[in-house]
Amino acid sequence: MATVKIFSGSVTQKLATEIAHTYGKTLGEVTIERFSDGELSTHFNESVRGCDVFLVQSTFAPTDNLMELLLMIDAAKRASAKYVTAVVPYFGYARQDRKDKPRVAIGAKLVANLFSAAAPNRLMTCDLHAGQIQGFFDFPVDHFSGSIIFVPYLKQISQENLIFASPDVGGVKRTRNFAQYFHTDMVICDKHRKRANEVAEMQVIGDVEGKDVVIVDDLVDTAGTLCKAAAVLKENGAQSVRAIATHAVLSGSAYENIENSMLEELVVTDTIPLKQHCSKIRVLTVAEMFASAIKKIHKYESISPLFISQSRF
Numbered sequence: 001m002a003t004v005k006i007f008s009g010s011v012t013q014k015l016a017t018e019i020a021h022t023y024g025k026t027l028g029e030v031t032i033e034r035f036s037d038g039e040l041s042t043h044f045n046e047s048v049r050g051c052d053v054f055l056v057q058s059t060f061a062p063t064d065n066l067m068e069l070l071l072m073i074d075a076a077k078r079a080s081a082k083y084v085t086a087v088v089p090y091f092g093y094a095r096q097d098r099k100d101k102p103r104v105a106i107g108a109k110l111v112a113n114l115f116s117a118a119a120p121n122r123l124m125t126c127d128l129h130a131g132q133i134q135g136f137f138d139f140p141v142d143h144f145s146g147s148i149i150f151v152p153y154l155k156q157i158s159q160e161n162l163i164f165a166s167p168d169v170g171g172v173k174r175t176r177n178f179a180q181y182f183h184t185d186m187v188i189c190d191k192h193r194k195r196a197n198e199v200a201e202m203q204v205i206g207d208v209e210g211k212d213v214v215i216v217d218d219l220v221d222t223a224g225t226l227c228k229a230a231a232v233l234k235e236n237g238a239q240s241v242r243a244i245a246t247h248a249v250l251s252g253s254a255y256e257n258i259e260n261s262m263l264e265e266l267v268v269t270d271t272i273p274l275k276q277h278c279s280k281i282r283v284l285t286v287a288e289m290f291a292s293a294i295k296k297i298h299k300y301e302s303i304s305p306l307f308i309s310q311s312r313f
Contacts, residue, residue, distance in 0.1 A: 004298050005025075005048055006027055007055050016057075029044075059090065124142040124144070126271055126289075144289060146244075146286075149284050150178075154214065161239060165206075167229045189228075210237060210239050212238075213242070229241075231262050
């Protein structure tokens, strides 16, 4: 059986090291250089010939992170790796998954085309903004759910008054899954935007009086929607409000917004490293999930057990 080698791009080093350690390997060495004009160059410092190579890199801003990963895929294939898997804990540009107005790009499809051009054998990711993005790829995509990370944590919370909330209509399916798993109700925070990243108004559809509310989302960017939802839920009588979100994009004044919000806590994963400390943010790791997936893929085993929480929904 081929040897497994795990490498990381420059921005996901900590997570990749934990994935490799959990798997039982040392993270492989790769050199990423930059020419004076900003052009990137990648070079593996060890042989990958005949190996099963796993390349870990989240593609959050800047776009250089995506280019790094594409170059690493190309370098591994040209170095005669047997099987190349792109491990993309956070898949950037996933919010641009359709034409929601005239004359806009479908960024998720364009990035999928770039991956197809680089031609890895498969891609692993977690909580795409829209699950149907998997259909943009012409090779296998393993789309994991953050539920397997969040469900055990949420079980530690008192279940008596628990209720789940979707921060918008688009997240209803994701939120309903959690509500069904915990045999409780859900509500919807219906929002209207003036423009991207700016919420004009919001109202709660459902009763949260005296409830411990958990807002469910796939990512947090500026945290404007999340903090607005927390405030509106409290105004409607919620006893407490916390949130779970897989990807901590946290741009602009997000950290300040969260610190000053009505949220008890925001629970995220380490698909994207935090830029600074925030007393209200708790980080759970996805290292064990991805390490288990790598092990099963290498041994040609089913990865269905990694969806155990989701399969019970």
